[in-house]
Amino acid sequence: xxxxxxxxxxxxxxxxxxxxxxxxxxxxxxxxxxxxxxxxxxxxxxxxxxxxxxxxxxxxxxxxxxxxxxxxxxxxxxxxxxxxxxxxxxxxxxxxxxxxxxxxxxxxxxxxxxxxxxxxxxxxxxxxxxxxxxxxxxxxxxxxxxxxxxxxxxxxxxxxxxxxxxxxxxxxxxxxxxxxxxxxxxxxxxxxxxxxxxxxxxxxxxxxxxxxxxxxxxxxxxxxxxxxxxxxxxxxxxxxxxx
Numbered sequence: 001x002x003x004x005x006x007x008x009x010x011x012x013x014x015x016x017x018x019x020x021x022x023x024x025x026x027x028x029x030x031x032x033x034x035x036x037x038x039x040x041x042x043x044x045x046x047x048x049x050x051x052x053x054x055x056x057x058x059x060x061x062x063x064x065x066x067x068x069x070x071x072x073x074x075x076x077x078x079x080x081x082x083x084x085x086x087x088x089x090x091x092x093x094x095x096x097x098x099x100x101x102x103x104x105x106x107x108x109x110x111x112x113x114x115x116x117x118x119x120x121x122x123x124x125x126x127x128x129x130x131x132x133x134x135x136x137x138x139x140x141x142x143x144x145x146x147x148x149x150x151x152x153x154x155x156x157x158x159x160x161x162x163x164x165x166x167x168x169x170x171x172x173x174x175x176x177x178x179x180x181x182x183x184x185x186x187x188x189x190x191x192x193x194x195x196x197x198x199x200x201x202x203x204x205x206x207x208x209x210x211x212x213x214x215x216x217x218x219x220x221x222x223x224x225x226x227x228x229x230x231x232x233x234x235x236x237x238x239x240x241x242x243x
Contacts, residue, residue, distance in 0.1 A: 008085035010228045017221045024218040031211035039204035052113055056205060059109035061212035062102045063131075069099030069216060070134065073141075074166045077159035087224070089155035090231065092162065093145050094223030098216060100138035107131060130168050137165035151231060 007013045039057035076092035079085055110128065111121045122128070141158050148154035 005083075005085070008083070008087050010087055010232075013087050014225060014228060017225055021218060021221050021225075024214060024221065028211055028214035028218050031207055031214055035204055035207035035209075035211045039201075039208060043200055043204060052116055053201065055109050055113045056201065057208045059106055059113060060205060061209045062105035062109065064209055065212050065216045066099055066103040066106050066131070066134065069095050069102060070138070070162070070165060072220075073099070073162050077155075077162040080155050081159050086151075086155075086231070087228065089151075089159070090227040091220060091224045092158070093155075094227050095216075095220050096138055096141050096145070098219050098223070100135060100142065102212075102216075103131065103135040103138060107135065134165065134168045137161070137168060141165065151234075 007016060036057055040054050043054065045051045045053065073092040073095050076088040076095070079088035080092070107128075110131075114123070115121050141161055144158050144161060145154050148157060
């Protein structure tokens with residue numbers, strides 16, 4: 001465990017992420033191209049949903065990142081509150097715009113799929129509603145960071161907000177199980193093979209999900225590097241003003 005906390009040192013984090021980031025970005029790019037091309041061009045139409053079924057190659061991975069991105073922010077926020085490691089707070093800040101973007105993609109692709117399937121672009125379904133609230137929490141988190149000048153105070157306040165928003169991250173994931181009357185279908189992937197999509201859709205979907213995870217990690221590392229350097233710049237400017 002001692003070796004893990006070494007990366008709380010900004011210099012150690014920057015050195016390591018500089019080595020890892022190119023490989024991670026390359027893997028994400030390759031997996032994204034393979035998964036989307038495979039899914040959109042080499043899978044058949046569904047006998048019920050037709051070609052609209054292929055929206056899952058964007059919808060499911062983006063929803064996965066939207067939810068788990070917030071949970072990653074929760075872990076980073078708890079580390080900040082307990083250990084006061086600045087890298088963890090900055091990593092949470094870096095992940096927020098990415099998670100918000102993924103939430104928008106999930107909402108838009110869900111609407112595109114829902115219009116021909118449900119006959120409406122939007123319904124106040126439990127999962128859809130909790131997802132919309134999660135997006136608002138993302139916006140609130142980003143706005144709170146921007147509104148508070150002192151970085152440590154901003155990290156404290158946003159960490160508390162992240163704890164509250166985690167309730168909706170969980171609801172977004174399990175709303176179908178909590179409220180059976182919702183329009184939203186059950187999970188496309190399950191521990192029970194009988195509940196999974198057919199293998200012809202399942203395998204490219206796994207590739208797309210892996211691609212989105214790799215892309216998320218690469219973007220978080222890149223943005224965290226930017227946040228660390230921006231924090232250093234602000235500190236240098238503050239010293240110059242004081243001298």
